[in-house]
Amino acid sequence: MKFLAKALFPLLLIFLAACGPKQDADTPVYREIADLYGKKVAATTGSSQESQLATRHPQIEILRFDTDADLLNALLAGKCDAMAVDQHIFKYFSQITEGAVELEEPLFSVGIGFCFGKGDNVELREQFNAFLRQIKADGTYDQIVDRWINNAHTSKMPDIPLPEDGEPIRMATNSTAPPLVFMKDGELVGFDIEIAKRFAASIGRRVVLSDMNFTALIPSLVSRTQDIAFCGINITEERKKSIDFSDPYFNCNSIVAVRMENSEGYTADGANVQQESLASRIATSFRRNILEEKRYLLIVDGLKITFIISLLSCLLGTLLGALVCWMRMSRNKLLCGFSNFYISIMRGMPVLVLLMIMFYVVFAGTSLNSVTVAVITFGMNFAAYVCEMFRSAIESVDKGQTEAGVALGFTPFKTFIYIVLPQAFKQVLPVFKGETISLVKTTSIVGFIAVQDLTKVGDIIRSRTFDAFFPLVMVAVLYFIVSWLFAAALDYIGKKAS
Amino acid sequence: MIEVSHLKKTYSNGLEVLKDVNAVIGKGEVISIIGPSGTGKSTFLRCLNLLETPSGGSIVVNGEDLLSPKTDISAVRCKMGMVFQSFNLFNHLSIMENLCIGPMKLLGKSRESAQARAMELLSMVGLAEKANAMPSQLSGGQKQRVAIARCLSMDPEIILFDEPTSALDPTMVSEVLGVIRTLAKQGMTMVIVTHEMRFARDVSTRIFYMDQGVVYEEGTPEQIFENPQKERTRIFINRIRDYNYQIHSANYDLYQLQGGITQFCNKYFLPQPVQFNIQLLTEEALQIVPLGKGTTDLALRYSEKTGLIALELLMPAGIASVLHNPTTPPDGLSMSIIEGLCSKIEETAENLPEGERLRLRFEIKQIS
Numbered sequence: 021m022k023f024l025a026k027a028l029f030p031l032l033l034i035f036l037a038a039c040g041p042k043q044d045a046d047t048p049v050y051r052e053i054a055d056l057y058g059k060k061v062a063a064t065t066g067s068s069q070e071s072q073l074a075t076r077h078p079q080i081e082i083l084r085f086d087t088d089a090d091l092l093n094a095l096l097a098g099k100c101d102a103m104a105v106d107q108h109i110f111k112y113f114s115q116i117t118e119g120a121v122e123l124e125e126p127l128f129s130v131g132i133g134f135c136f137g138k139g140d141n142v143e144l145r146e147q148f149n150a151f152l153r154q155i156k157a158d159g160t161y162d163q164i165v166d167r168w169i170n171n172a173h174t175s176k177m178p179d180i181p182l183p184e185d186g187e188p189i190r191m192a193t194n195s196t197a198p199p200l201v202f203m204k205d206g207e208l209v210g211f212d213i214e215i216a217k218r219f220a221a222s223i224g225r226r227v228v229l230s231d232m233n234f235t236a237l238i239p240s241l242v243s244r245t246q247d248i249a250f251c252g253i254n255i256t257e258e259r260k261k262s263i264d265f266s267d268p269y270f271n272c273n274s275i276v277a278v279r280m281e282n283s284e285g286y287t288a289d290g291a292n293v294q295q296e297s298l299a300s301r302i303a304t305s306f307r308r309n310i311l312e313e314k315r316y317l318l319i320v321d322g323l324k325i326t327f328i329i330s331l332l333s334c335l336l337g338t339l340l341g342a343l344v345c346w347m348r349m350s351r352n353k354l355l356c357g358f359s360n361f362y363i364s365i366m367r368g369m370p371v372l373v374l375l376m377i378m379f380y381v382v383f384a385g386t387s388l389n390s391v392t393v394a395v396i397t398f399g400m401n402f403a404a405y406v407c408e409m410f411r412s413a414i415e416s417v418d419k420g421q422t423e424a425g426v427a428l429g430f431t432p433f434k435t436f437i438y439i440v441l442p443q444a445f446k447q448v449l450p451v452f453k454g455e456t457i458s459l460v461k462t463t464s465i466v467g468f469i470a471v472q473d474l475t476k477v478g479d480i481i482r483s484r485t486f487d488a489f490f491p492l493v494m495v496a497v498l499y500f501i502v503s504w505l506f507a508a509a510l511d512y513i514g515k516k517a518s
Numbered sequence: 519m520i521e522v523s524h525l526k527k528t529y530s531n532g533l534e535v536l537k538d539v540n541a542v543i544g545k546g547e548v549i550s551i552i553g554p555s556g557t558g559k560s561t562f563l564r565c566l567n568l569l570e571t572p573s574g575g576s577i578v579v580n581g582e583d584l585l586s587p588k589t590d591i592s593a594v595r596c597k598m599g600m601v602f603q604s605f606n607l608f609n610h611l612s613i614m615e616n617l618c619i620g621p622m623k624l625l626g627k628s629r630e631s632a633q634a635r636a637m638e639l640l641s642m643v644g645l646a647e648k649a650n651a652m653p654s655q656l657s658g659g660q661k662q663r664v665a666i667a668r669c670l671s672m673d674p675e676i677i678l679f680d681e682p683t684s685a686l687d688p689t690m691v692s693e694v695l696g697v698i699r700t701l702a703k704q705g706m707t708m709v710i711v712t713h714e715m716r717f718a719r720d721v722s723t724r725i726f727y728m729d730q731g732v733v734y735e736e737g738t739p740e741q742i743f744e745n746p747q748k749e750r751t752r753i754f755i756n757r758i759r760d761y762n763y764q765i766h767s768a769n770y771d772l773y774q775l776q777g778g779i780t781q782f783c784n785k786y787f788l789p790q791p792v793q794f795n796i797q798l799l800t801e802e803a804l805q806i807v808p809l810g811k812g813t814t815d816l817a818l819r820y821s822e823k824t825g826l827i828a829l830e831l832l833m834p835a836g837i838a839s840v841l842h843n844p845t846t847p848p849d850g851l852s853m854s855i856i857e858g859l860c861s862k863i864e865e866t867a868e869n870l871p872e873g874e875r876l877r878l879r880f881e882i883k884q885i886s
Binding site: 425427430438 | 600609624
């Protein structure tokens with residue numbers, strides 16, 4: 021009962037917040053981009069819309085978001101006045117929601133290309149360009165455009181046979197960019213995906229796809245962890261400095277969209293007056309976010325990943341922490357100095373930064389998968405905190421206890437095991453529990469290195485349904501449950517031990 | 519059983535606690551170590567089971583040299599129990615488990631036999647009904663009795679007691695001393711660092727008086743308590759308090775000296791008439807001695823135990839006699855006043871590092 025009450029309270033708060041933006045009597049009307057000067061316009065971080073807005077319309081305040089779905093959510097929630105986005109993406113949005121309207125004045129037009137590491141893979145790039153010319157010539161390209169740009173919601177991925185083994189092409193993409201790349205029935209599909217797969221099939225190579233944050237795509241090429249990156253990446257001079265582009269495979273118009281009530285010719289007595297009841301809204305939301313396309317499978321997978329990463333990093337961190345603690349307390353100055361250094365480095369660095377360093381620098385050339393890298397990173401970070409907890413717990417045990425044990429005939433090591441450790445354990449457990457829960461929540465950043473954990477799954481679903489409320493709350497509740505499980509397990513261990 | 523020779527201990531901060539300790543402890547002996555604070559009594563005891571590592575010398579227990587790297591010190595400690603001032607019961611274990619953990623983990627006893635023995639020992643120290651209590655539920659005296667029982671659970675050949683009653687309320691001291699007395703009667707070999715003089719006297723076969731980093735004087739309780747041979751032992755046993763003043767010339771500061779004596783008397787609650795006698799004696803005694811030929815050390819000694827007050831004057835070297843000086847006999851009037859005040863007047867020559875010096879000692883008559 022208590023558990024339910026705890027879980028329901030935040031839910032209630034979010035409901036109140038989710039009741040939608042307030043309607044102003046004096047609604048401004050935006051006809052062209054210049055009308056938005058001094059207003060807030062949303063764009064994705066690192067996108068060309070962001071840089072184009074900044075150079076061409078410096079009077080506009082830019083809000084930066086991570087995914088295109090976030091842009092739409094922010095616009096509909098009234099957090100910004102307009103959004104700058106690719107036209108084909110907006111088309112895709114419009115097929116689901118009617119809340120936004122594009123301005124007639126285009127922002128700019130630019131080609132998008134597949135990206136390759138600078139200087140290397142020249143052969144692969146040539147092969148890709150040749151492939152592109154071929155599908156444009158034989159009509160395949162037009163089919164793909166028709167399938168994904170015009171009818172993304174009803175289209176299915178055609179079956180493209182790929183070899184099962186052999187040296188793979190490592191491809192990086194971001195699954196929150198429909199209709200180019202998105203998740204459907206638990207699989208990556210879309211315009212770019214089909215081109216990528218057809219290309220791989222044409223040269224007879226296996227494909228390993230990594231789903232990572234948009235901002236991580238180009239760094240992954242620079243660090244040579246990936247061979248190709250694609251996700252509607254605009255060809256810009258700036259990017260050409262660090263990577264190589266293929267020939268453009270699609271010409272992409274960028275547009276600016278505003279809320280419907282800010283568009284010209286909008287009348288208030290439109291379709292949106294009719295209000296659904298709260299219950300039916302939740303039911304619809306549940307169906308769209310969980311049941312449709314079997315999204316619950318995605319959620320279960322994400323939950324598993326989050327659980328596994330948390331559990332393994334907790335175990336690794338505890339063992340490593342014990343080792344560092346032993347070094348920290350040893351009389352050897354070298355060991356002690358090293359552990360001190362280790363602790364201050366780990367504590368002085370944001371985990372996200374550490375995670376990126378581990379993934380893009382330390383383990384860049386290795387075949388370690390990203391889950392392993394995540395476990396190692398969180399384990400290392402956890403160890404630094406655990407070590408200090410262990411140390412203070414051990415030091416809090418009275419020196420007389422050790423003396424009594426030694427005087428009774430125990431060796432110093434046995435004294436530590438039988439006398440000091442049980443008492444230190446009792447001391448450390450409450451703090452350790454808190455730190456473990458905090459670890460579970462910290463794992464939510466693994467999306468940055470292409471791991472599909474719970475948070476990432478929430479993002480993926482949001483990018484499809486444009487519903488901020490349900491996926492976020494669900495993810496929050498699931499995190500709560502995982503944390504609660506960990507805490508309960510530790511409580512159980514504590515009881516068992518005493 | 520234990521032979522200690524030339525034991526030295528210097529702490530890392532340079533403090534030399536034990537200078538040269540030599541001692542032999544035989545089987546069945548009960549040794550009490552007494553002495554002022556900070557003279558290394560506890561350090562000496564803790565060296566015996568190597569809780570402190572000595573800086574030099576040797577400790578031989580049953581023919582085994584403790585400081586040899588080949589010695590299994592943990593095995594020696596199994597035979598050598600220790601009771602601490604702060605009890606040091608294992609806080610996470612019940613009383614029963616405190617008594618069982620050693621025999622089970624170290625002697626390989628079964629749980630049943632360890633528990634049976636533990637119950638025996640708990641009955642012996644009168645705490646059988648507390649077997650399942652946790653240490654935090656016991657009083658200080660009870661904790662210390664459990665600590666003694668824990669030692670006994672290992673069937674030791676000797677027990678070291680490090681001020682076992684110093685952390686206890688006065689009301690709880692006797693219950694702990696009672697248990698130690700019982701052990702003494704049973705013939706257990708024990709070394710006890712204590713401040714309980716009467717207990718030490720009753721229970722011990724020998725007393726070590728430790729001072730200045732050595733065993734300063736040792737002997738039977740009668741020898742040490744009734745008739746201590748050495749100066750510092752006497753001062754300690756008779757709880758002698760002293761006031762010292764140095765006189766360098768005939769023009770010494772009499773008012774400063776008198777002020778000092780008044781303060782000393784007030785500190786030890788000496789009554790007004792006694793104070794008056796002390797002041798008078800001091801003044802007259804300084805009349806009859808030659809001043810200005812070097813440093814005269816004045817010491818006023820008061821024994822809290824016997825009530826005896828004595829004034830001592832240590833003359834500069836070169837003065838052979840004051841009372842029986844044929845060339846300048848002491849002033850007659852002063853002498854008669856002094857004789858009236860004192861029950862005993864003597865002068866002795868003392869061999870000191872700086873040479874032979876004359877000591878004059880005046881014992882003041884006790885006012886009944």
